Amino acid sequence: MVGSGAAGGGGGDHARSKEAAGMMALHEALRNVCLNSDWTYSVFWTIRPRPRCRGGNGCKIGDDNGSLMLMWEDGFCRPRVAECLEDMDGEDPVRKAFSKMSIQLYNYGEGWVLG
Numbered sequence: 001m002v003g004s005g006a007a008g009g010g011g012g013d014h015a016r017s018k019e020a021a022g023m024m025a026l027h028e029a030l031r032n033v034c035l036n037s038d039w040t041y042s043v044f045w046t047i048r049p050r051p052r053c054r055g056g057n058g059c060k061i062g063d064d065n066g067s068l069m070l071m072w073e074d075g076f077c078r079p080r081v082a083e084c085l086e087d088m089d090g091e092d093p094v095r096k097a098f099s100k101m102s103i104q105l106y107n108y109g110e111g112w113v114l115g
Helices: 010-035 082-087 093-103
Strands: 041-049 051-054 058-061 068-077
Touching (some): 010 041
């Protein structure tokens, strides 16, 4: 049986397939939030221990005081609407901020997160 976890190593494929289906469902949910409301974008964040790096010893998970970080898991940004293009020249500022937000790391419990 394909993906049954029987001899031949199919178990890992099943786990990856299940994870991929979960990510697709998450993305669809974020998309639906925007398309069925006035929201321009939606983001799903996870809270994870901040990796710590000490000279030459590699990185370890967590640090001495247990600090956490917000990590981008997935997001959706609604495309610009044609009538909005008239008052915007060049790059869409929401899409620019959305893209910038997706690659930054944030300390959990510090700063503002607005939607």
